[in-house]
Amino acid sequence: MSEDYxxxxxxxxxxxxxxxxxxxxxxxxxxxxxxxxxGISFALRKGEILGLVGESGSGKTTTGxxxxxxxxxxxxTVYFEGKDISALMGRKLRSLRKPDKSAKCSVPGCSxxxxxxxxxxxxxxxxxxxxxxxxxxxxxIHFKEANRRLKxxxxxxxxxxxxxxxxxxxVACGRKxxxxxxxxxxxxxxxxxxxxxxxxxxLHFKELEENLYGLxxxxxLRRRIQIVFQDPFESLDPRMTIKEIVAEPVRVQKxxxxxxxxxxxxxxxxxxxxxxxxxxxxFRFPHELSGGQRQRVAVARAFILDPKFVxxxxxxxMLDVSIRAEILNLMVDLVKKRSTSVIYITHDLALxxxxxxxxAVMYLGKIMETSSSELLIDAPxxxxxxxxxxAVPVPDPSHRRGDVISGEIPSPIYPxxxxxxxxxxxxxxxxxxxxxxxxxxVEKNHIVACHLYS
Amino acid sequence: xxxxLEVQDLxxxxxxxxxxxxxxxxxxxxxxxxxxLGLAGESGCGKTTVALSLLKILPQGGVIRDGKIILDGxxxxxxxxxxxxxxxxxxxAIVFQGAMNAMNPVYKVGDQIVEAIRTHEPDADNxxxxxxxxxxxxxxxxxxxxxxxxxxxxxxxxxxxxxxxxALAANPKVLIGDEPGTALDVIVxxxxxxxxxxxxxxxxxxMLLISHDLSIIAETCxxxxxxxxxxxxxxxxxQSIFKEPxxxxxxxxxxAFxALTGERIRLTSIPGQPPDLLHPPPACRFNPRCPYVxxxxxxxxxxxxxxGSGDHLVACHLY
Numbered sequence: 001m002s003e004d005y006x007x008x009x010x011x012x013x014x015x016x017x018x019x020x021x022x023x024x025x026x027x028x029x030x031x032x033x034x035x036x037x038x039g040i041s042f043a044l045r046k047g048e049i050l051g052l053v054g055e056s057g058s059g060k061t062t063t064g065x066x067x068x069x070x071x072x073x074x075x076x077t078v079y080f081e082g083k084d085i086s087a088l089m090g091r092k093l094r095s096l097r098k099p100d101k102s103a104k105c106s107v108p109g110c111s112x113x114x115x116x117x118x119x120x121x122x123x124x125x126x127x128x129x130x131x132x133x134x135x136x137x138x139x140x141i142h143f144k145e146a147n148r149r150l151k152x153x154x155x156x157x158x159x160x161x162x163x164x165x166x167x168x169x170x171v172a173c174g175r176k177x178x179x180x181x182x183x184x185x186x187x188x189x190x191x192x193x194x195x196x197x198x199x200x201x202x203l204h205f206k207e208l209e210e211n212l213y214g215l216x217x218x219x220x221l222r223r224r225i226q227i228v229f230q231d232p233f234e235s236l237d238p239r240m241t242i243k244e245i246v247a248e249p250v251r252v253q254k255x256x257x258x259x260x261x262x263x264x265x266x267x268x269x270x271x272x273x274x275x276x277x278x279x280x281x282x283f284r285f286p287h288e289l290s291g292g293q294r295q296r297v298a299v300a301r302a303f304i305l306d307p308k309f310v311x312x313x314x315x316x317x318m319l320d321v322s323i324r325a326e327i328l329n330l331m332v333d334l335v336k337k338r339s340t341s342v343i344y345i346t347h348d349l350a351l352x353x354x355x356x357x358x359x360a361v362m363y364l365g366k367i368m369e370t371s372s373s374e375l376l377i378d379a380p381x382x383x384x385x386x387x388x389x390x391a392v393p394v395p396d397p398s399h400r401r402g403d404v405i406s407g408e409i410p411s412p413i414y415p416x417x418x419x420x421x422x423x424x425x426x427x428x429x430x431x432x433x434x435x436x437x438x439x440x441x442v443e444k445n446h447i448v449a450c451h452l453y454s
Numbered sequence: 455x456x457x458x459l460e461v462q463d464l465x466x467x468x469x470x471x472x473x474x475x476x477x478x479x480x481x482x483x484x485x486x487x488x489x490x491l492g493l494a495g496e497s498g499c500g501k502t503t504v505a506l507s508l509l510k511i512l513p514q515g516g517v518i519r520d521g522k523i524i525l526d527g528x529x530x531x532x533x534x535x536x537x538x539x540x541x542x543x544x545x546x547a548i549v550f551q552g553a554m555n556a557m558n559p560v561y562k563v564g565d566q567i568v569e570a571i572r573t574h575e576p577d578a579d580n581x582x583x584x585x586x587x588x589x590x591x592x593x594x595x596x597x598x599x600x601x602x603x604x605x606x607x608x609x610x611x612x613x614x615x616x617x618x619x620x621a622l623a624a625n626p627k628v629l630i631g632d633e634p635g636t637a638l639d640v641i642v643x644x645x646x647x648x649x650x651x652x653x654x655x656x657x658x659x660x661m662l663l664i665s666h667d668l669s670i671i672a673e674t675c676x677x678x679x680x681x682x683x684x685x686x687x688x689x690x691x692x693q694s695i696f697k698e699p700x701x702x703x704x705x706x707x708x709x710a711f712x713a714l715t716g717e718r719i720r721l722t723s724i725p726g727q728p729p730d731l732l733h734p735p736p737a738c739r740f741n742p743r744c745p746y747v748x749x750x751x752x753x754x755x756x757x758x759x760x761x762g763s764g765d766h767l768v769a770c771h772l773y
Contacts, residue, residue: 056610056639290727291497320496320666322710325721347639354712354721374718391644393669395711397692401673404644408609 005043005079006341007067007309012040012076012086014062018413035412036062038365039076044309047339049332051356051373053346053388057409059365060345064311067343068227069218080309085221223253226302228331230314232294236286243282246270246301253305269304273297273330292323299327303334310335313345328355349392353377361385364412364420367439371446381448383425419451427452456527457484458660459508459546459628464521466500466507474519475731477503479684481521482758485628485677490654490661492671492692494707495681498728501664502551504681505630508662509548510538526627543574547626549617551633556617557605563616564588564601570623590619594649611642615649622653629653630662635670647673668707672696680704683729683739686758690766700761700768702744738771746772 015033037059044050052060065071067078069085078086226249229235236245246266256262263282270278273296286294295315302310312331316324332355335342346352352359353373360370361384369382380386387405394401407424410416416423422432431451439449461483468475478500485491493501506512508523510530522529526545530538550556557566567587572578578586588598594615605613614634621629634650635643651674654661665671671678671692678695680688680703688701699705706724726743729735735742741751750771760766761773 055641292727321668322496322666322707322724325710325712325723326725329721329723349640350712350714351721353714354718377714388640389714391640392714393644393647393667393673394714395669395672395696395708397672397675397696399672401644401648404648405641406645408611408642 004045006046006081007044008079009043009067010041010077010079012063012066012078013038013074014059014066014071015074032413035365035415037066037073038412038415040362040365040367042360042367042370044341044343046308046341047336048358049335049342049344049356051344051346051352051359052362053349053352053359054362055347055388055409057364057412058362059412060347060362061313062365063362064227064313064343064345067309067311068225069221070227080221080225219253222249223255223305224308225311226305226307226309227311227313228295228298228302228315231318232291232298233286233318235298236294238286241283241285242270242275242289242297245286245297246304249301249305255305265304266300269300270297272303272334273300275300291319292327295319295327296330299331299334303338303340306338307340309341309343311343311345314347315344316351317346317348324351331355349377349389361388364409364415366420366449368421368450369446369448370439371448375446381442381446381453382421382450383427383452384421387424419449457524458487458526459485459662460522460524461504461508462522462524464504464507464523465519466503466512467517467519468503468513469515469517470732473732476684476734477516477731478507481681481684481686483677483679483686483689485660485662487627487660488654488658489677490663490675491677491679492675493662493664493679493681494666494668494671496666496728498731499681500684500731501666501681502632503684505548505632505662505664508628508630509542509546510535511542543570543621543624543626545626546628546630547621547624548630548632549614549621549634551636557613559605561604562601563603563605563608567601567616567620567623570620574624586623587619590622591616593622593653594619609642610638611645614638614642614646618646618649618653622657625657626659628660628662630664632664633666634663636665636667643670650674668696669711680707683734684731685739685769687740687770688766688768689758694765700766700773701740701770702746702772703740738769 013035014037015035018032018034020032040059040063042050052063054060062071066073073086076086077084240248243263243266246269247262250256250262250265256265266282267278270276270281275281275293275296281289281293281297286297289297295318299315315331316327319327328351331342334340344352344356349359353376356373358370359373359376361368361376361382363384369376369380369385376385377389380389390402391404405424405426410420410423416433417436418434419425419428419432419437422428425432429451435451437449437451437454439447440454441447442453461481464478464481465476466478468477481500481504483491483493493504495501503512503516506516507518508525508530510518510533512518518531521531523531525541530541533541557563561569564584564587567590568580568583571583571586572580584601587601591598591601596612596615596619600608600612605616608616618634631650635646638646647670650661650663653659654674661674663671663675675692677690678688678692679686680695680701682703688695688699688704695704696708699708703724706722709722710724712719712721724743729739729742735752737753737755738744738751741747744751748771754771756769756771758767758769761768761770
């Protein structure tokens with residue numbers, strides 16, 4: 001059932017443009033891109049832990065970053081709770097591109113040229129009838145400016161009720177304005193550029209955003225989606241105390257009413273990650289903690305907002321083997337208790353097997369195989385998965401390892417044609433070099449992209 | 455055969471304002487010619503300190519306070535820096551941790567290997583040195599033409615190989631590998647370990663491998679020394695240690711590795727933190743974290759000795 005899915009990813013792509021030298025730009029026709037993620041689709045149920053495994057350079061981390069929108073996707077859609085978040089706006093009006101030079105700012109009375117506009121596509125997405133077809137409806141910068149002046153107006157306590165029937169000028173927002181600029185302000189303040197009554201209301205602007213994306217902004221999204229980074233030595237600001245680090249999301253999201261509530265939340269989050277008693281950690285700095293404790297702080301920071309979806313990007317690869325299990329168990333417990341969905345990015349298959357419900361294997365920006373974790377490790381189908389499993393070191397001196405696949409992951413600038421793995425695959429035949437194998441369901445819940453099975 | 459490297463009661467401490475940090479205390483082990491010894495333990499247990507002591511390249515404040523390091527028949531502890539320089543790289547070389555950052559980015563990889571050769575063999579002819587660098591590249595499985603590349607043109611796996619080539623530049627007898635394979639991903643790590651095993655067999659190298667990852671050590675070493683808080687707590691034949699780990703710490707470390715085969719289980723770990731080496735716990739240093747702790751563990755230091763059933767040495771009062 002598609003409704004069960006918390007996150008659904010369709011044909012997600014990220015191509016990083018490659019900087020080229022002067023002569024190359026002159027003489028080469030094509031624009032080179034690094035195809036870090038090249039069309040992946042998957043879905044994640046509520047409370048499920050999905051492992052994303054693969055070598056370095058397979059696009060795991062980029063996928064993670066795309067899901068939190070730390071990078072913007074080149075193409076494809078990410079649905080979170082059924083809503084498309086791939087084009088969500090940030091604090092700035094995000095999808096605002098450069099308009100034509102001639103486009104005028106539509107905040108009436110503002111005579112400047114617009115620098116940013118809302119595109120017609122965004123308005124169409126919101127399901128609002130676009131006004132008679134011009135570009136450049138609203139400009140962020142000028143909107144802000146107008147907003148600032150409106151605030152000035154608020155200081156003057158002159159919020160006049162608008163005449164009934166005044167239409168909000170935020171173009172395409174067909175609603176009626178509730179607040180407006182009073183002509184009196186225009187005279188008192190510096191609002192000379194703002195024209196008559198009923199011009200602009202930020203209330204409706206917010207509504208427009210909401211109509212567009214369901215969520216108001218990335219900030220709202222980040223309350224629901226969080227990430228735990230790989231390196232706890234670099235992901236914590238050395239100049240902030242543990243309390244400040246963990247409280248930062250709460251402060252940014254403005255969910256706590258006062259300082260004592262912030263502190264209470266931080267303490268609860270620290271106890272959740274077993275940094276007990278939390279009081280002893282509040283005013284320490286990251287350098288006073290061990291690697292494992294730091295990663296606990298990072299986990300506390302990610303979970304303090306009670307997110308629905310967490311991306312864990314190799315959370316334990318920098319830690320000692322003896323404490324990895326502890327951190328992972330802690331995360332699994334937190335996740336199961338709150339039925340959070342998790343994407344666990346790792347290259348350690350043994351850990352992935354024990355932590356994840358399902359595992360997806362990535363190679364060169366594509367998903368090669370997806371299955372339940374037991375099935376994937378015990379009966380892998382794709383030759384790449386088999387190679388990965390064969391490479392895992394076994395803590396048993398009498399175990400003799402078979403052959404390790406040779407070579408390294410090919411360049412994602414020119415990925416091999418056909419099946420991307422054919423250059424290293426022991427079973428490659430001519431078909432693999434020409435035709436790209438589709439992902440097919442070979443057995444129940446076991447999807448694999450390989451010509452051996454189709 | 456006489457051991458190529460013998461460490462006797464090595465005590466290396468770091469001088470700090472608040473006292474001596476006891477990073478390694480009374481460490482004993484031997485490496486026979488052509489044999490690989492694995493030194494395992496958590497971070498901060500003194501593994502790297504031991505490695506740096508062997509080359510006498512301890513950071514400032516680090517002092518070898520006691521013990522002998524007998525390398526190929528000579529005790530190197532009393533040697534002067536000048537004499538030590540003659541031994542380094544020719545007798546004993548190291549592959550440093552962190553393949554990504556161990557090379558100078560502004561010199562060609564070949565230059566750096568040639569530098570290693572010419573520093574240790576001042577008479578070597580420049581052209582010969584370059585020829586040798588190419589041979590070394592071939593030995594570690596990189597295209598010899600790539601000596602002219604800069605480090606950034608190499609992938610992580612190739613840099614690791616190049617570092618191994620550099621360590622082999624002056625035909626050392628003993629090779630120390632400090633966490634080879636960490637920071638590399640599974641396949642490259644497997645390739646690196648395979649290369650090190652091959653080299654050991656082909657060149658008859660003796661190796662000292664340092665890692666926190668027991669599975670890496672299990673794959674490459676014949677002998678294992680488990681270190682905890684600056685001391686060796688279990689020492690002996692790899693087969694015997696992995697089959698029958700005696701020390702509770704070793705047992706915990708081995709259990710911390712989930713098996714790839716078998717049922718999905720809840721992971722286990724060793725509770726607690728490694729101790730502060732400035733004020734280590736009295737007597738057996740593992741006692742605050744040990745599940746089987748007894749009164750005697752807090753009073754008497756257990757000696758490293760052969761236990762009843764096993765064939766290897768263990769420092770624990772349980773036996």
